[in-house]
Amino acid sequence: MEKSFVIKGNICQTKNPKELDLHENSYAVCIDGLSKGIFAALPEEYSSLPLYDYGDALIFPGMVDLHVHAPQYAFRGMCMDLELMDWLNRYTFPEEEKYENLEYAQKAYGMCVDALKSGATTRACIFATRHRGATELLMKLMEESGLISFVGKVNMDREASEALTEDSADISAYTTFGWINAVKDKFERTFPILTPRFIPCCTDKLMEELREIQMAYGIPVQSHLSESKGEIEFVKFLRPDDPFYGDSYNDYDLFGKNDDIDTDVKTVMAHCVWSTEEEVELMRKNGVFVAHCPASNMNLTSGIAPIRKYLDLGLNIGLGSDIAGGHSDSIFRAITDAIQVSKMYFRMVDEDVKPLVFSEAFYLATKGGGAFFGNVGSFEEGYEFDALILDDSVLPHPQKLNLAERMERAVYLGLDTKKIAAKFAAGRKVI
């Protein structure tokens, strides 16, 4: 029963993208890690539960980071004057090579996990590196953090630096089998996810083997899709017969639900900046999640993903920090970045594509991405109880503010980077 309790404060969430759902001085009830809903007055039946009264604090659902590279945390905010392919070759691959060394991995992953733990993120989809040992270490650290995550050992057997390229498709697959077997039942909160880096780094043979692994274990999949123009051209060169980039994953049944063969592979694809209509339609049909990473798309000069279009089409969408294409691990920041880039798309590219408003971007950061984890990202009944307690009195203001203003301000001013007063993931206190 340690995960059954009541918290009290000013609860702010988005049950749908169109409106804020605000509850001043209200109670959120958690029973065994699941929410029982929000109450203006505490129902009698919960009166014997421990009550944590957070006074005038704000209470948000936890933030979901659908795309983060843990080994890139070390060089966040540096080397930002290059585009994707050059940036990978010059900075990313050399840094990721270091994770062969477990001592370095312990130090570097420790810093990354500390940052995620102390920030607003409660759930994350994480890329490790190709190294099994360091990936298991990262999973252990994530488990200890109390956060809930999918972590992927990366598969890559071509087109990277020699030290980072696995020796063959077979070795990559064999290592992946061993890794999944070792970790699949090991943790309570940390789960393996199949992680082909992206098509440029995976031979057809490797993709074929990953299909087999996915079918054997039924684990979800994460990768990158249609991020930058140079990347897309390269994929076109590598797989000239595929009508669009996403088809290259779909060919190996690693692209969401496929009714033809009765599979349902939970899949998240980062970026989707330049997805064609056909690709978007397949994502929609297959229920593929888009991890929208606006800061990364700006930093790497990739472009602006037209998230308004995807939302209107009913795609699954969440936000990602994409450390270290993105330089901040704050999903509050990703919310405001998503709004800002949508405004630029509207103004500079297509005035038929309306900007995102705050409630929509907040929704993406919570329930939108949360759906990848199940019922996550809201205090509605039956949702897993992920909560942030935020003391916004540290942000001075001279006037009276209403709760909607306080909510928006906390996000724009990055209150998560100042201090999270408390944090719960599935009813477990993390900080």
Add this chain to the structure above:
Amino acid sequence: MEKSFVIKGNICQTKNPKELDLHENSYAVCIDGLSKGIFAALPEEYSSLPLYDYGDALIFPGMVDLHVHAPQYAFRGMCMDLELMDWLNRYTFPEEEKYENLEYAQKAYGMCVDALKSGATTRACIFATRHRGATELLMKLMEESGLISFVGKVNMDREASEALTEDSADISAYTTFGWINAVKDKFERTFPILTPRFIPCCTDKLMEELREIQMAYGIPVQSHLSESKGEIEFVKFLRPDDPFYGDSYNDYDLFGKNDDIDTDVKTVMAHCVWSTEEEVELMRKNGVFVAHCPASNMNLTSGIAPIRKYLDLGLNIGLGSDIAGGHSDSIFRAITDAIQVSKMYFRMVDEDVKPLVFSEAFYLATKGGGAFFGNVGSFEEGYEFDALILDDSVLPHPQKLNLAERMERAVYLGLDTKKIAAKFAAGRKVI
């Protein structure tokens, strides 16, 4: 001699936009508020000066904020789902009305000045409100902060809320005369700047009177220019005979240097997002400063100012936070925002207009905007000694970093919002 001393640390600056100028473990010498340059070994002649050894800390020039609205600090990060003209009418004008009340002004301006003081800014061009009393109060607070600033009582005699609109052009001018006379010799570090809000809020009669005031006192001018499409259309409606928006200021000799009448009015115009070729050419010819405010341009869906073009044409350019169109008072943040929006302009609008690189944006934030204040924004000999001491050890990393990486990282990760270890403005210790 209190403003004569030596500081030691890792000095990072940009003497020109094209390259970083880095000095590990070096000495910066300040004599009576002016820099004598950077030295790898301390010259004998300075050996008797007080030496502040900041160890492994970073030393940057102070940041220059060329455009900030002090009365809007109260609602930074709120109400961000509107465009300029609606945002002014619905949120900005009602908030600015409150500055009629000196008690409110004291409280609100106190918070704003505290924020500027504790951040990376050493120099600022500040809009107050139309109220003389509150403007003088703000100037007093700025003076006490130790920062160096131009502060403007705003002129506005049409097209705002009733309470915020001055009763007539004459009253606006009369109040401005009184204000300038009261403050022009009152402070050491805080100076009046003529501040017609923008053409939509200023009648021709008022502009005529401001020309007279400018000629009488020779003080500089700040205003807004070509920020949003709606605003520009409105100016076109109000002054249909002007070939472009900037011409409306130029008609009253409030637009930089004018050789025809032998005037040189130091002028800074915020935004210049949609300036026409003619307007840009006049700015260049007249030496008008552009205050580039990328966050604001995104938040208010204004657009992206093509700063690369302006740089290549040799315009004077600095950065502005534009609180509260911008939600952050951090000029470090403005540096990264400027780079990001330039990348979006390149990728989404015109691939002939190359993105800004880090050294260029850092230059704009220091020497670029600093030129509005004279020789400011560098430790070169003869420059006013504005310095930031930054302890980047609070940003964990597992690998060795070189000084260029540390400099870029400090800016991208917003080290200024965590802690400024010490700050000097014209050789005076501020924090």
